[in-house]
Amino acid sequence: MKKIGISIVCLVLLAGxxxxxxxxxxxxxxxSAIDMEDGxxxxxxxxxxxxxxxGPQGGGGSSxxxxxxxxxxxxxxxxxTREAEQKHLSRIxxxxxxxxxxxxxxxxxxxxxxxxxxxxxxxxxxxxxxPLIAMGEAKEVLTAEAPLERTPAEMIRELAxxxxxxxxxxxxxxxxxxxxxxxxxxxAIRKIPAAANLKKDQKTTVELAGIAVFKHDKxxxxxxxxxxxxxxxxxxxxxxxxxxxxxxxxxxxRRAIVLQISKSESQIRPKLKNGRIEMDxxxxxxxxxxxxxxxxxxxDYRWRALLERAAEQRVTRLVxxxxxxxxxxxxxxxxxxxxxxxxxxxxxxxxRDRWEESEFPQIKxxxxxxxxxxxxxxxxxxxxxxxxxxxxxx
Numbered sequence: 001m002k003k004i005g006i007s008i009v010c011l012v013l014l015a016g017x018x019x020x021x022x023x024x025x026x027x028x029x030x031x032s033a034i035d036m037e038d039g040x041x042x043x044x045x046x047x048x049x050x051x052x053x054x055g056p057q058g059g060g061g062s063s064x065x066x067x068x069x070x071x072x073x074x075x076x077x078x079x080x081t082r083e084a085e086q087k088h089l090s091r092i093x094x095x096x097x098x099x100x101x102x103x104x105x106x107x108x109x110x111x112x113x114x115x116x117x118x119x120x121x122x123x124x125x126x127x128x129x130x131p132l133i134a135m136g137e138a139k140e141v142l143t144a145e146a147p148l149e150r151t152p153a154e155m156i157r158e159l160a161x162x163x164x165x166x167x168x169x170x171x172x173x174x175x176x177x178x179x180x181x182x183x184x185x186x187x188a189i190r191k192i193p194a195a196a197n198l199k200k201d202q203k204t205t206v207e208l209a210g211i212a213v214f215k216h217d218k219x220x221x222x223x224x225x226x227x228x229x230x231x232x233x234x235x236x237x238x239x240x241x242x243x244x245x246x247x248x249x250x251x252x253x254r255r256a257i258v259l260q261i262s263k264s265e266s267q268i269r270p271k272l273k274n275g276r277i278e279m280d281x282x283x284x285x286x287x288x289x290x291x292x293x294x295x296x297x298x299x300d301y302r303w304r305a306l307l308e309r310a311a312e313q314r315v316t317r318l319v320x321x322x323x324x325x326x327x328x329x330x331x332x333x334x335x336x337x338x339x340x341x342x343x344x345x346x347x348x349x350x351x352r353d354r355w356e357e358s359e360f361p362q363i364k365x366x367x368x369x370x371x372x373x374x375x376x377x378x379x380x381x382x383x384x385x386x387x388x389x390x391x392x393x394x
Contacts (some may be wrong), residue, residue: 105198243318267281320367
């Protein structure tokens, strides 16, 4: 009898449904957007419509009814916006599935620490979500169509992962924010028309616009196109970028060669020279020949050497321009200060207070690039041109 009594007590204590939450009572937030509005914040949340997430069509958001719903509310603080949204929702807001947090560029220029204070105090918010900066209103980006995904938040998450070699999530962003001598970066996105050449198609989509660089917690600038490529090359975070190289002698005909960088590494070496800090930035890259519209034969060793030197000059110029942009906006996104701190601790203690305003913008940076072309592709020469002989170097 004693054993039976203990068994009954254990069964009562192990009952597992006393604190359950039905899925129909929960609103799963998959993406959030925050904008400035009238001295407060406009918070927009994308909620997954669980009943529409599955289906025989599989992936993609073009099967008819939307698999997501958007709610928006205004508040003086981030927490009050969440409370305001909850008042007109029949389901309990749940944030553990949030994948992206989008902040408008105008709000980011004011500083993001007040936003993160409320977010990190709430245990449901995960550090694996991706922060992004929207060029324009963040809510507009979150409401774009998702042609290939179930929700726009999922599409934006995929873009965030493709922006850099190592995706920048909240954990990495906060680490850079709290580390002395380095400023954070995050991907920048914007809303654009989809299939603009089709007049009947009025859908919209989202594209990667560049890299947003910060000074402390405030947005300093957004680097686009070649400046963004140069920054990511300098950081060793470029994901297979394409480098267009003009071979000497072909500039007039605009016949370019495109190299696809398959592997890249960067190394920062600070040095103390005559009491001043200087930086050596070394880049080592492996490239594949992606396109050749010139007259040169890729099997000629002299041509390969010429191309590699031209590619090194191109990469060096891209990185130098990106470094100059960072110095102009006083944003140490490459972590020069952190490198000095690690190698010259006593010297760093003397210049840390003036590093961002006077030392970093004036620091001399020497960029050295080494490009090795290892793969020519299936074609040896252009199909419509004869091979052009190179003159022996004198």
